[in-house]
Amino acid sequence: MSEVENKEPIKASEMDPKFKYEIAKMHGGEKLMRCFQCGTCTSDCPVAKFSETYRPRQIIRMAQLGLKDRVLNSDTLWLCAACFTCTDRCPQDVEVASVIRVLRNLAAEKGIVPQVFKEQAMSILESGYAYKIPDLRIKKRETLGLPPLPRGNSEGIKKALQGVSFLKHLEKKGE
Amino acid sequence: MAKNQYLIFLGCAIPYRVSAYEISARKVLQKLGVELVEMPEFNCCGLPLDPVSHEMMLILAARNLALAEQKGLDIIALCPGCAGTLKKVNKMLKEDKALREEINKHLKESGLEFKGTVNAKHIMQVLIEDVGLEKIKDSVVKPLTMLKVAEHNGCHILRPKEYIGFDDPEDPQTLKTLIEATGATCLDYMDETECCGAPSVGVSDKVALQLARDKLNHVKQVSAEALITICPFCHIMYDTNELRIEKMFNETYGIPILHYPQLLGLAMGMSPEELAFNELRVDTSKIIKQVVEGEK
Numbered sequence: 294m295s296e297v298e299n300k301e302p303i304k305a306s307e308m309d310p311k312f313k314y315e316i317a318k319m320h321g322g323e324k325l326m327r328c329f330q331c332g333t334c335t336s337d338c339p340v341a342k343f344s345e346t347y348r349p350r351q352i353i354r355m356a357q358l359g360l361k362d363r364v365l366n367s368d369t370l371w372l373c374a375a376c377f378t379c380t381d382r383c384p385q386d387v388e389v390a391s392v393i394r395v396l397r398n399l400a401a402e403k404g405i406v407p408q409v410f411k412e413q414a415m416s417i418l419e420s421g422y423a424y425k426i427p428d429l430r431i432k433k434r435e436t437l438g439l440p441p442l443p444r445g446n447s448e449g450i451k452k453a454l455q456g457v458s459f460l461k462h463l464e465k466k467g468e
Numbered sequence: 469m470a471k472n473q474y475l476i477f478l479g480c481a482i483p484y485r486v487s488a489y490e491i492s493a494r495k496v497l498q499k500l501g502v503e504l505v506e507m508p509e510f511n512c513c514g515l516p517l518d519p520v521s522h523e524m525m526l527i528l529a530a531r532n533l534a535l536a537e538q539k540g541l542d543i544i545a546l547c548p549g550c551a552g553t554l555k556k557v558n559k560m561l562k563e564d565k566a567l568r569e570e571i572n573k574h575l576k577e578s579g580l581e582f583k584g585t586v587n588a589k590h591i592m593q594v595l596i597e598d599v600g601l602e603k604i605k606d607s608v609v610k611p612l613t614m615l616k617v618a619e620h621n622g623c624h625i626l627r628p629k630e631y632i633g634f635d636d637p638e639d640p641q642t643l644k645t646l647i648e649a650t651g652a653t654c655l656d657y658m659d660e661t662e663c664c665g666a667p668s669v670g671v672s673d674k675v676a677l678q679l680a681r682d683k684l685n686h687v688k689q690v691s692a693e694a695l696i697t698i699c700p701f702c703h704i705m706y707d708t709n710e711l712r713i714e715k716m717f718n719e720t721y722g723i724p725i726l727h728y729p730q731l732l733g734l735a736m737g738m739s740p741e742e743l744a745f746n747e748l749r750v751d752t753s754k755i756i757k758q759v760v761e762g763e764k
Contacts, residue, residue, distance in 0.1 A: 320522055320567075339663045343678040371519070371671045374679075376663035377627035381637055390628070394519060401520040409670045410520045413512075417528070421511035423480040430483065437491060437744070442483050443508040449578045450511050453531050456574070459521035 299363055312359035319398070321391030328353045334379035334389045340372050347372040349379050349389050356396060365400040371407055373397075406462050415463055418454070421445015474544035474594065475536050476504040477554070479700070480512050482546055485708075486700040488747035492729035493546050493591055495743065499607060499736055500599050504544070509535050513550040514557070529557035530571045533588070534580035543588040548699045552624035554588035556631040590625055592698050592728070593634055596642050604649045609737040611651025614762035615755060617731070618655050618692035619643045620683065620706070622699035623663050637661065646728065647696055650735035654696075658686040666701035680705045681713045684721045693755055694724045696731055703727060707749050724752040734759055 316322035334349040335341050341348055347369045355364040364370065370393065379389035401410075413423040420426070422445060431442050454460060482490050497504060514528030533554060536543050545551035561568045562584040572581055589597075595604060626637035635642045640661065647654040665679030684706065687695050697703045707725035714720055725748065733743040740746075740756050 339665070339679055340668060340675055342682075343675045344672065347675075372668055372675065374623075374663050374665060374667040374676075375519075376623040376667075378623070378661075378663070380628045388628070394522065397519045398522055406520055407671065410517060413516045414520075414524070417512045417517070422483070423512045423516045424484040426480075426483050430485075430487075434483075434487075437487060439487070439490060439494070440506055443478070443506060443510055445511050446509045449509065450528075450531070452577045453527050453574045453580075454524060455577075457521065457524050457527065459517075459524050 299367065303358075303360065303363075307360055307363065309359035309361045312361045313357055316356055316392065316395055316399075319395045321388055322395035324385070324387045325353065325356060325392050327385040328357065328387045328389075329385060330354060331384060333382050333384060334387075337378050337382050339376060339378065340374050344369070344372055349373070349393065352393060352396065353387065353389060356392065364396060365403060365405065370397055370400060401459060401462070404462065411463060414459065417445075418451060418463075419447055421447065421450060472501055472598070473503040473505060473541060474589075475507045475539060475541045477507070477510060477513070477532065477543045477545040477547075477550055477588070479545065479547040479550040480516070481549075481700040481704070486703060488730065488744035489546060489700055489703065489727040491744040491747075492727055492733050495738060496729040496732050496736065497544075497591070497594075500595075500603060502544075502594065502599065505539070505541060507535065507539065513545075513547075513553040515549045515553040518553075525553070526557055526560075526567075526571055527574045529553050530561060530582045531575060531578075531580060533558055533561075533586065534575050534582045536586045536588075537583055538580070540586070542586050544591055544594050545588060546591050546700070548590050548622050548625035549701065551588055551590035551593075552632055556628075558584065558586075558588055559631055590634075590698070592625060592642055592646065595646060601645065601649060604646065604732070608650060608735045610735055610759070610762075612731070612735050612759060612762070613651045613653075614758050615652040615693055616655055616691070617647060617652050617694045617696050617726075618657050618687045618690065619647055619660070619696045620664065620702055621661065622697065622702040625698065626661070643696070643698060643728065647731065650731055652731065652735075655690045655692050657690045657692070659683070664699075664702040664705040666705045669705075676705070677709060677713050677716060680709055681717055681719075684710065684713065684723060685719075687723055688721055692723065693758070694726050694731075694752075696726050696728050698728045710750050722751070724748065724750045724755055726752070
């Protein structure tokens with residue numbers, strides 16, 4: 294994924310004043326409005342240190358302003374490493390990383406889902422594990438003196454996940 | 469509930485590519501009298517899917533917790549990501565009745581129910597809280613006084629503080645204490661609590677590897693002879709990727725990356741072969757030699 298930033302001037306018509314309430318209704322997004330843009334999150338963010346574009350404060354501001362399309366379509370949204378440094382140090386207790394996770398969930402709802410997540414979800418449904426564990430690894434366990442790898446209960450997992458809206462993004466692949 | 473009996477939660481990364489951690493952890497725990505019970509039905513903790521579906525993460529985590537409740541045993545996880553997720557969801561569902569009811573609707577058809585009757589712990593927490601430092605010190609037969617190492621905790625063992633409630637995320641001491649219990653010296657270095665970058669791999673390898681590089685540079689600056697991790701993802705970032713980072717930035721580190729149970733195992737008198745040192749990418753012969761010669 295490339296690190297590109299939308300630097301087009303912001304138009305008033307782009308702003309959705311209800312967007313912040315949509316976020317605040319979701320688990321982890323409740324405290325979005327507390328942010329007063331101090332910048333602690335960005336200055337302490339290990340990813341921001343090396344990324345040209347990832348700035349958590351900016352993402353939070355975009356969400357507050359209701360720049361819905363701009364923020365949900367932004368590649369940088371997926372750069373957060375979920376280290377929770379911002380969450381722990383925010384003087385306003387915004388739970389910045391959780392707000393960013395809420396935004397990612399909303400992007401996913403719109404169908405913006407990086408391939409890696411689709412692959413992991415498919416793998417979990419089939420085997421219980423997020424990665425396809427190679428047969429060689431499973432066989433090797435015996436020679437390493439490890440007990441057999443627990444087999445996931447695919448049926449049980451599928452049953453539990455019934456009705457989860459994210460699964461619609463996997464349908465095209467025949468799931 | 470027997471205090472020394474746990475369901476072992478391997479998660480996905482460990483069986484996928486970090487077997488040295490599992491091998492050494494099982495050996496060390498057995499020696500300390502911790503009984504591990506296998507649980508065939510576990511699924512991914514849910515964390516990898518939290519970015520795209522918080523709902524899916526909650527259900528997957530709750531399913532694991534409900535399975536453990538059926539067995540009536542606490543969970544020990546080797547991966548801080550799994551431990552953190554299971555802890556966080558355990559707390560959320562215990563405190564939020566509406567959410568608990570919603571998630572239980574998903575579990576009901578498989579005959580499962582989340583009640584909030586078990587705990588999930590990371591191996592480090594089990595070592596310090598349940599096994600206890602004295603017992604660990606007593607198990608050391610070959611103190612590693614010849615070694616100077618550095619530690620890397622990883623984020624999810626500590627953050628977010630509100631949910632994890634273990635150690636101090638700004639100045640963590642547990643891993644240092646556990647390292648010093650082996651007789652080795654644990655060195656301080658710059659930005660010890662910084663993230664390894666693993667979760668950004670696949671989104672931007674460039675950013676992720678720069679985070680790992682920064683850490684390796686800081687560890688090298690204090691002349692640490694090894695970096696000790698307690699997370700499979702952090703270990704992949706530093707061990708599997710160390711050569712890649714060296715090539716990319718035209719630098720050399722040569723810092724062996726050990727799983728904490730490997731270090732403890734050495735101090736318990738186990739051999740590097742038993743502790744799967746051969747599974748590590750970065751050459752460990754120098755520190756093995758130090759340990760062997762130190763014995764004489």
